[in-house]
Amino acid sequence: MQGIGGYGPLSDGGVRLELTTTTNSPLAIDVTESTEMRLKRLISENPVIIFSRSSCCMCHVMKRLLAAVGVHPTVIELDDEEVDALPAGRDNDGGDDDGGGAPALFIGGTRVGGWGSLMALHLSGHLVPKLVEVGAIRDMVL
Numbered sequence: 001m002q003g004i005g006g007y008g009p010l011s012d013g014g015v016r017l018e019l020t021t022t023t024n025s026p027l028a029i030d031v032t033e034s035t036e037m038r039l040k041r042l043i044s045e046n047p048v049i050i051f052s053r054s055s056c057c058m059c060h061v062m063k064r065l066l067a068a069v070g071v072h073p074t075v076i077e078l079d080d081e082e083v084d085a086l087p088a089g090r091d092n093d094g095g096d097d098d099g100g101g102a103p104a105l106f107i108g109g110t111r112v113g114g115w116g117s118l119m120a121l122h123l124s125g126h127l128v129p130k131l132v133e134v135g136a137i138r139d140m141v142l
Contacts, residue, residue: 035085043087043106047136048073051086052103058115059103065118069128070137078102087111108134 033041043049048066052059054077066073078086083102088111105112107130112118121127131137 035082036087039082039085040087042074042076044109046074046106047108047134048131049106050075050103051078051083051106053077053083056103062103062105062115062118065122069122069131071131073105107131107136 039051048071050059050062050073052075059075063073063075083104086102086104101114103114105114105118112121118127121130128137
């Protein structure tokens with residue numbers, strides 16, 4: 001069976017999770033659950049989630065930006081087969097998001113995209129309102 005193994009807190013306050021093969025994990029996943037269904041479930045269960053590859057430096061940069069606005073996303077490291085199964089997204093112009101694959105950020109169940117899309121959302125002033133909307137952070141009164 002596949003399960004999710006936590007690797008403890010990260011220096012930026014987040015928690016890294018990695019899919020592992022275990023049989024006695026309390027977080028064990030039903031082996032009959034397809035990769036696509038597991039990814040969709042994880043997306044729906046986490047308000048802010050990043051799917052990454054183990055050696056992805058842009059994932060770290062994305063986590064740092066999100067931490068700066070008060071969010072500590074769930075991070076899941078995927079292998080190549082699982083990255084290919086990630087749901088596709090659309091950018092604001094109706095075209096494909098920035099490259100697909102990983103890292104891939106989902107906020108409130110919707111694929112935002114990768115680093116470029118996250119930065120564009122932040123610079124446009126729409127990141128914090130989107131995070132407030134999905135309950136990832138509280139509305140800040142300035």
